[in-house]
Amino acid sequence: MSDYEIDAGYLQHVLESLLACPSPSGMTDAIVRQTCHELDMLDIPYELTRRGAIRATVRGKGEGPTRAIAAHLDTLGAMVKGMKPNGRLRVVPIGTWSARFAEGARVSIHCEDGLQYRGTILPLKASGHTYDTEIDSQPSDWGNLEIRIDARCHSEEDIARLGIRVGDFVAIDSVPEFSPEGFINARHLDDKAGVASLLAAASAVQRSGITPAVDSHLLFTISEEVGVGASNVLHGEVAEMVAIDNGTIAPGQYTSEYGATIAMKDSSGPFDRNLTLFLESLCQSHDIPYSRDVFLHYRSDAAAALEAGNDIRTALLCFALDASHGYERTHRDSLIAIARLLAAYMLAPPMFAKEEMALGPQSEFPLIEGVATDD
Template identity: 30%
Template sequence: MNQLAYLDYILDQTQKILSIDSPTGFTKNVTEYVMEEYRSLGYSPKQTIKGGILCEIGSDENSNDALCLEAHVDTLGGMVSQITETGRLILTPLGGLEPNNTESENCKIYTRSGKIYSGTMQMKNASVHVNKNYRSTAREFDTMEVVIDEKVNSKEDVLSLHIRVGDIVCFDPRTVLTESGYLKSRFLDDKVSVGILLGFAKYVKEENIKLPRKVYQYFTVFEEVGHGGSGSIPTDVTEVISVDLGCVGDGLTCTEYQVSICAKDSVGPYHYDVVSGLIEAAEHGHIDYAVDIYPHYASDVDSALTAGHEVRHGLIGPGVYATHGYERSHKDGILNTFLLLTKYLA
């Protein structure tokens, strides 16, 4: 196996997917891209009722113990909740978007008429030389606004552009891949894992891998609001592994260069046998990994169990710093996540 070739593919696909705006509820463009990429690899993906993607990448006809790998293509974003009398937009968040992480960020407003406008998220009265309370003002969605890059000075001016309450606002991901191997971007959660799973699908196809069990890949579109993995899991699936982010921060052991194996999150412990199997595969494959507990985290697999699916569950992902902000990972952590999948499944 040419590891670097698959890593290059993963990084390339991740950057392409990051360039496609796809906050929760607005994922059609990115799922169309991913569906076409599956087809180019020789697979036959199917779209779920909610708009996700399900693709079988390997089958053992004698196995009734199928496994499902999940990642999500939806990201954080905003929705227009008010149009002010001065021609600015007030947002409500889609998912766990933090207002203080959006200040001075460029964004796009997608109207239902098909027009797209640019703008910038600012705090109200944003000039330091004018606003004596600039430093002390809490950055909240009701103290911030989108300044549209059009000559608008009133609510009527904005309405004339066909901008309406309920329109989607997407933030610039600002994706950068450094020469030293760091991938920096908004929305690595969870588009880097989508790239990893596409890389694994490519590996299975090109290396003619005979998987020991049937394996599905499932890209969900509502993970950021808590019900992405709650439905559409095939009935023959007995194990689900979410490929999401490994967190990097105080009290945790994971770094940006490792694959994280999660033992417990805010919902509860992951299945003991699955976690043990992932650890064993990492050790046998001499893969750099960490085991951690994430106290403020929930995954697609959690929503699957909450919805009543009778499956064993696990969670892995590359170490990522500054989650839900301007995130950063490293190609080593991305490669280690891919390699863990190859050792655990192939």
């Protein structure tokens, strides 16, 4: 049985507020401040890197090496590539996502000095009354898209007069919908649903009154969607890190749509076997529904941390996500399962108590895979 309870209302409130705050990679200051506010409310200390990644700490008794849990605040987005003679904007993506899912999106164009304009991403041939079947035959490609600005704008000079410039950020509307059945539809659930689950887990640990055995560093990264992620936000004493990201609902995948998913491998390679089996044992001992899965076409904060030279064990926990990097859908039960597992992980004893030192003799290297031991 668990010694804590996840506040589902708090989790949804945090997710709603995160989804309302635009945060494409490269424009994350606002959501960093918002997350810091949530940490202040939870009375969890934190510090910021130069670029704005957050390192928060749920304090433990200090027994053994510390652990880290990472989720990313940045999302997909777009950027103004240029101006067109018809008063519309060329656009390029921020992060990797299909132009197919950009067509029809409502957006905000963020200019300097806080100036913003609303607009819509449209294919070049957007009117069926004019182009007939050519609408269906035009290719789905970012070079075939433009932004129609909600302003009296019909030339490059009009665009310049508005103050819109090349390189201005374009934030894509999230358009969230929370159904009574527990389904959550929105853009940018990757990874704001993971952030909300992590904060809900931290809230549960704080409310439990239990002091964890070791420190857990909560890492909120700001550039995962462009491949950087947790490359420079780790503390030196961290021995293991769990990343939180999405698990895809699709044929051939085994992601649990209403539970937690433990990733065994992604495009960067297999995850640490000891740590994944340890997380699986927590699911079993706390009656948390879960599955295993393997992902071929994406990577997470964990890969960036290893590529930066951090000698740590890594694992990846996933909430369910249908139509990832598009119009995404998850379920409340999956987010609660992730939050429960993260809280159990924060409250669990160290997996291997002798891993505080980065280097040591062979006699101290753990040999028992998947079993938490102090021997």
